[in-house]
Amino acid sequence: MIVEKVLNNNVVVSIDPRTRKEVILMGSGIAFNKKPGQLIDAKRIEKTFIVDDENLGNKIKKLINQIPEGIFELTDEIVTHAIVELNVELDKQVYVSLADHIGFAVKRFKNGITIKNELLNEIRRVHRNEFKVSLWAVDYINKKLDIQLPEDEAGFIALHFVNASYKETTMKSVESTKIIKDVLNIIKYYFAIELDEDDLNYDRLLTHLKYFAKRIVNNNQHNSTDSSFVKVISSTYPEAYGCAIKIGEYIAMHNNYEVNDDELVYLTMHIQRVISVAREKKDNL
Secondary structure (H helix, E strand, O other): OOOOEEEEEEEEEOOOOOOEEEEEEEEEOOOOOOOOEOOHHHHHHOOEEEEOOOOHHHHHHHHHHHOOOHHHHHHHHHHHHHHHHHOOOOOOOOOHHHHHHHHHHHHHOOOOOOOOOOOHHHEEEEHHHHHHHHHHHHHHHHHHHHOOOOOOHHHHHHHHHHHHOOOOHHHHHHHHHHHHHHHEEEEEEHHOOOOOOOOOHHHHHHHHHHHHHHHHHHOOOOOOOHHHHHHHHHOOOOHHHHHHHHHHHHHHHOOOOOOOHHHHHHHHHHHHHHHHHHEEEEEEE
């Protein structure tokens, strides 16, 4: 196969000559000193990721350029292990969301920042199998990168597997799509700004909204855990929090679902990210 694009020393993009589909090839040193158009050493190919969805492929390529080298390959090993252990088909979006999360978790650790998972005991109790796999994942990450991520991270990782294993009926998928569309419209009209759909933060927001919508259509409500964090977030990002409140009111009115404090916090942080980028882009025009 031929190199189409080098993502890092261990990851290249190519085209499978048999299927003509794009593939992401991984292997130690597979792209060292390689340039587009050169032959790939087949002996160095350790894993082949078939890109069935062009949009997902673009997200993965963009993400690999933004996270530390080796994180995507590590994520691929973890997802492969999870699929076997859980015996489920996971949404391929998990490669993006989990790699993104692990990249941030490693960065937080190196900066001495720890985040307590207030839902850890509940996740351990309700999602036993996913949590067991995630404990393995945290141990594997720690050994590979010589760091000490805490058990709290296993709870966060477990939720990625839970979300990725959701299965929807066509009716629920349509309802979820409408909710996502309406929420994005609320954000755009609230700030009177067009969102940058090419921005990775927009992808993160969209991913969060997909799972947010699924919880709504399945009426999967949870009790809020820590209201003190809401006060910090609402005072730090008052505009974004105000928008999250509007979304909560809309959902309560149209979907009979109460958006709790935990949801408001996550919505606020995602909204703040995309609006900051959109405003910066607008100012530079």
